[in-house]
Amino acid sequence: MESEKKETDRRRNRSQRLLKQSFEKLMREKGFTAMTIQDIADRADLHRGTFYTHFPDKFALLEQSIRGKFRHLLERKLPADSGWRTEHLSILVQTVLEHVRSLYGRCSPVDTVDPLFERSVRDELAELLRHWLVQIQKARADRQVPVDTMALMTSWAIFGAAVQWGKSYEDISVDEMTARVLTVLTEGAKMDFVHEKR
Template structure:
């Protein structure tokens, strides 16, 4: 029984890998809009049913691809079990800034792509921040703001700054922008009030 389950898991992983590889190749060759599920399954040499066993549509595969790419980029800069630390936050902010600028510089705006990209990155960012904040909260029980709210607001602040910076014509270095984002996160509106 266990052997059959392991074999099924290996087949699922292999099929998913083939689909993702085919998708990435077709993205480079045709672009997202022109590619069809049939193109993906033909390139991966799997049946359409196999595709639908993994993804409901090509948008779900795109979202999965975006999230995988973001995890890969973060993994190069930080180990996956990284916990809260000001230095880790600096690396996270810088990584998001660079990743967003690279993608916005490479992709022309597509109404269906940008919202999916933005939501995927923000969600992944919020999940990581929530994990960090939950670890901190275990040590400090007197927080007035819920962890989910803090993670969501912080992810929007980081990602929003990255989007604006990537689209800006100002000549602000990634280090300077990282410092600005960290200053806002650390000081917030407290000094203004």
């Protein structure tokens, strides 16, 4: 019984791996819009039905591919014990900036892919930040904003800055932009408000 389950898992993992490899090759050759599910299945030498066993459509496969690549990139750049510390936030911000700029620099936007790319990276980013925040929340019971809200807002801040910087023609270095985003994240919008006298 246990050996049958292992064999099924092995076949399942193999099929998924073949579909992902096929998808990657077709992305380079044909692009996302032109490829079909049949193309992906044929290239992987699998039945079309096998594709649907693993993914509801090619958008789900694209999302998994984007998230997987981004997760792998973060794992390579961040230390294994990373957390909500200035040096790790700095690496994270710089990695997101470079990743987003490289993608906007070499890809022509596709209406359906762009939002999916943005959501996938933002969601992966929020998941990592949530993990970091949960670690520090254990030490601080006085936190007023829920972890999920903080992770979501921080991911939007980092990703929004990266998209704006990646699409702009301003001559701001990645180091300078990283420093700016990091200042906002660590110091917030500390401003002295001037109250008008009546």
